[in-house]
Amino acid sequence: MVILTAIDRDPGCKGVVETAYELATSMDMELVILHVVPEDGNEEKAREQVEDIVTSVIGTLEGVDLRIMPEQTRRDLPTGRTANHILQVAEDIDPDYIVIGSRKRTGLGKILLGSVSKLILANADVPVVTVEQKRKAEA
Structure with a gap:
């Protein structure tokens, strides 16, 4: 049994990692943490930042399957590439379960989720847990 959580490099996603870890340990499940690196991103730097976030929350990387995946341009995915990479890993x-973050919004944004979150929720074949992802200043 596996929980997949997808995070970005914003320290505000610590709550996402914490929720996924708590779920995984309480249900004795494997935890896979995924970060998709943008095409123009530095994969090594991304790995360091994600490792720092994960270890700051759970204290170790032991027992966590950490996957850093470079985003790839695909002609069949004109939008939502990150979400589609997450869904591919899920497949x-x-x-x-999939655990993802969603940033709190104001006004009309309260009824809208971020594009990645929305695409995951709309297309995942398993239950999706969304966790409010704090902004950097609140983390």
Whole structure:
């Protein structure tokens, strides 16, 4: 049994990692943490930042399957590339749950989720847990 959580490099996603870790340990499930690096991003730097976020929350990387995946341009995915990479990993590993973050919005944005969150919720074949992702200043 597996929980897949997808995070970015914003320290505000610590709550996402914490929720995924708590779920995984309470249900004795494997935890896979995924970060998709933008095409123009530095994969090594991204790995360091994601490792720092994860270890600041759970204290270790031991027992966590940390995956840093470079985003790739695909002609069949004109939008939502990050979401589609997350969904592809979900298809490959067949998790029992997906845990993702969503930033709090104001006004009309309260009824809208971020594009990645919205695409994951609309297209995942398993239950999706969304966690409010704090802004950097609030983290």
